[in-house]
Amino acid sequence: MNYQPQRVVVKVxxxxxxxxxxxxxxxxxxELVKQIVFLKEQGLQxxxxxxxxxxxxxxxxxxxxxxxxxxxxxxxxxxxxIDIIYAYKDLFHAAGHQVAxxxxxxxxxxxxxxxxxxxxxxxxxxxxxxxxxxxxNDAVAVTELMFTDNDELAxxxxxxxxADTLLLLTNVDGIYxxxxxxxxxxxxxxxxxxxxGMGRYITASKSxxxxxxxxxxxxxxxxxxxxxxxVFIANGNRxxxxxxxxxxxxxxxxxxxxxxxxxxxxxxxxxxxxxxxEVIVNxxxxxxxxxxxxxxxxxxxxxxxxxxxxxxxxxxxKDEKGEEIGLGKAEYGSKKAAGNVGKSKQRxxxxxxxxxxxxxxxx
Numbered sequence: 001m002n003y004q005p006q007r008v009v010v011k012v013x014x015x016x017x018x019x020x021x022x023x024x025x026x027x028x029x030x031e032l033v034k035q036i037v038f039l040k041e042q043g044l045q046x047x048x049x050x051x052x053x054x055x056x057x058x059x060x061x062x063x064x065x066x067x068x069x070x071x072x073x074x075x076x077x078x079x080x081x082i083d084i085i086y087a088y089k090d091l092f093h094a095a096g097h098q099v100a101x102x103x104x105x106x107x108x109x110x111x112x113x114x115x116x117x118x119x120x121x122x123x124x125x126x127x128x129x130x131x132x133x134x135x136x137n138d139a140v141a142v143t144e145l146m147f148t149d150n151d152e153l154a155x156x157x158x159x160x161x162x163a164d165t166l167l168l169l170t171n172v173d174g175i176y177x178x179x180x181x182x183x184x185x186x187x188x189x190x191x192x193x194x195x196x197g198m199g200r201y202i203t204a205s206k207s208x209x210x211x212x213x214x215x216x217x218x219x220x221x222x223x224x225x226x227x228x229x230x231v232f233i234a235n236g237n238r239x240x241x242x243x244x245x246x247x248x249x250x251x252x253x254x255x256x257x258x259x260x261x262x263x264x265x266x267x268x269x270x271x272x273x274x275x276x277x278e279v280i281v282n283x284x285x286x287x288x289x290x291x292x293x294x295x296x297x298x299x300x301x302x303x304x305x306x307x308x309x310x311x312x313x314x315x316x317x318k319d320e321k322g323e324e325i326g327l328g329k330a331e332y333g334s335k336k337a338a339g340n341v342g343k344s345k346q347r348x349x350x351x352x353x354x355x356x357x358x359x360x361x362x363x
Contacts, residue, residue: 169236174253228260277307
């Protein structure tokens with residue numbers, strides 16, 4: 001790592017903030033807060049994405065057998081969010097720093113306008129020296145309305161605020177070249193740009209306290225690195241993990257960043273759930289989109305268009321076999337797009353500056 005971080009997103013997983021018995025690990029929280037304060041006092045801007053709200057309330061409420069699992073989680077999240085934010089507030093205030101709470105759902109990122117509204121809020125907080133603490137609003141975000149996990153939220157946040165660094169803190173030292181419990185397995189210290197095949201090292205296991213697993217972290221790390229962000233998957237239970245990061249002595253899996261991408265492309269990359277339409281392309285268009293040089297999606301390569309979308313909406317791009325290729329911001333609405341299908345000498349349906357191909361974060 002030979003760069004000087006300036007704006008950092010730190011994601012703390014539930015497995016870092018809870019003990020083996022499921023109770024909150026307030027000592028670990030206090031240590032992480034001290035380290036975030038250190039980073040801030042060295043001139044870094046820090047955004048904290050924190051899981052753990054449900055765990056903070058898990059042992060304080062008794063449910064009867066008739067209470068549905070979704071309702072249980074909503075209640076725990078509602079109660080626990082107060083507990084965890086007050087714990088953070090007390091710790092940061094004791095060190096002389098102010099915090100702000102932001103709870104979001106995927107619907108808050110549904111449009112470019114909403115995306116920019118949240119970005120403006122975060123930028124304003126950072127410019128005033130306030131530490132934003134972000135979490136998903138689990139009280140209202142259920143099933144299909146949820147982020148995959150807070151790794152996805154952290155990755156989206158890092159892209160949104162043009163962070164140079166994303167730290168995903170979990171309960172292992174990084175990605176291993178075998179099972180973490182195998183004494184012969186070693187941490188993969190560096191992942192090269194656009195490298196593939198890392199998925200073979202990932203097991204399907206995940207934390208009992210959170211939704212995410214290492215596969216999600218790898219996917220989000222790859223996506224963030226493609227967008228130009230330095231990414232670390234590190235052990236949040238290790239002492240001085242953030243100090244080691246600052247001192248460039250951190251033992252972790254580091255993802256080399258690609259070139260920085262424009263803000264709009266970052267939004268498109270994180271718009272998987274917001275597509276308003278679908279565009280099917282032929283083999284020639286597929287090859288052109290995957291070529292070494294950047295190419296826009298031209299109508300001549302489009303086979304069909306479906307959905308009701310307007311200029312500026314996100315469309316999902318597939319080939320004729322139904323395989324998803326990527327996402328793009330439509331240059332015009334669905335009616336005009338349908339009329340241009342197969343025609344030459346027409347404006348691009350998706351400009352390459354607003355195109356994101358899924359191959360970039362394949363694992």
